Amino acid sequence: NAGVTQTPKFRILKIGQSMTLQCAQDMNHNYMYWYRQDPGMGLKLIYYSVGAGITDKGEVPNGYNVSRSTTEDFPLRLELAAPSQTSVYFCASSAGSRNYGYTFGSGTRLTVV
């Protein structure tokens, strides 16, 4: 009964480096989301996917990329990391229907130095 699993939990990157944040869910949810949480700013949507092979931008997509080759996995790619990308990243999934809520992963705390 894993739910939404995110790896790694913590990471320090140097400016200009790249990395992929992993997200996997085992609930067969069609909808998946990436959010970032900055102190005092709430959660902002980065990218979302409504099913395998379909992705789209959210509110703050610049500097990120995603892919959705399977229903289960939704990795977030950071290219050329910048200090402004220092944040906590959360992956979430939902069954998609209006009657369902969201399930969140435990987050990845990323620091860019």
Added chain:
Amino acid sequence: KQEVTQIPAALSVPEGENLVLNCSFTDSAIYNLQWFRQDPGKGLTSLLLIQSSQREQTSGRLNASLDKSSGRSTLYIAASQPGDSATYLCAVRYGGATNKLIFGTGTLLAVQP
């Protein structure tokens, strides 16, 4: 613009008190509203999900109400305990292509023993 506001931003109460957290949203065309709890450095745990057609939901000492027409929800916590100390987030789900969740900035609750 779809916005979610939570008041107060922070709250400190003695153990045993009953308390109310407030959430307001600007666009009343919601699918549902979800209350989350977030402990320091941790992910989001879903507490209650209220559908747009419902007026309230209860789970143990927690009761959430929804008044869609006025754009308001409240989370009532009965007989508060130190273990209730956390940040409480309200999130509103809207329709459209993303079925996106709009978050408030949260209420930081401290229950003093």
